[in-house]
Amino acid sequence: MKKGIIGKKIGMTQIFDENGKVIPVTVVEAGPCVVVQKKTEQNDGYEAIQVGFGDAKPHKISKPLKGHFEKADVAAKRTLREFRMDDCSAYNVGDVIKADTFEVGDMIDATGTSKGKGFAGSIKRHGNHSLRASHGTGPVARHAGSMGAISDPSRIFKGKGMPGHMGHERVTVQNLEVVKVDAENNLIAIRGAIPGPKGGVVILSDSKKA
Structure with a gap:
């Protein structure tokens, strides 16, 4: 510099x-x-x-x-x-x-x-796709989808886009x-x-x- x-x-x-x-x-x-x-x-x-x-x-x-x-x-x-x-x-x-x-x-x-921006969901925070807001989806159209497989690896990988504090960084x-x-x-x-x-x-x- x-x-x-x-x-x-x-x-x-x-x-x-x-x-x-x-x-x-x-x-x-x-x-x-x-x-x-x-x-x-x-x-x-x-x-x-x-x-x-x-x-x-x-x-x-x-x-x-x-x-x-x-x-x-x-x-x-x-x-x-x-x-x-x-x-x-x-x-x-x-x-x-x-x-x-x-x-x-x-x-x-x-x-x-x-x-x-305060606490934000995965759609606003990471640009995730939403589910259909009709035909039996229920009140979870903007929730995060799959977190990963159950038996293997039986955990959520570090860095997964989740809801949380957005901005102020x-x-x-x-x-x-x-x-x-x-x-x-x-x-x-x-x-x-x-x-x-x-x-x-x-x-x-x-x-x-x-």
Whole structure:
């Protein structure tokens, strides 16, 4: 990784390119982020920077975190994330990372926490087929079907699609294009949709597969 930033999802809108073609975009308030800690190969075994985003009230953070921020001489931050770097010599503790770290045309990966859907059945959660809702099916048209054979293997295989908690998990969408960067207002417009609700924290980093 060469660069990354923490942001907050604002919502979706659309913009038009020079040919008048509409582009659906997600707007992210990216930064400003502060480098809170720097990790090096000599001290920690790998190169990385720890970045803070969003001001936090001092009385709402724990004593260990308070000491961590005081050691770095930066204000308390609500969100901390670590970015592994190929070479973090260009960063120092206290540096500010803004939206202009990315440019129009960059390919990035967006990571966030997906919307929670609560408890869901196997049809909604895994896309299973339903039974006929008539001709003696009874009130089980949306129930899961066969769980597997009885005598052999006499158990349900791990990974079987069952009802349960759906959503609210870490999701990464890869190879998204940066369409517009507003450095003055710390806004980045990204082509397509990214995980999470409005106001959710998202991590933007270099695309691993571009």
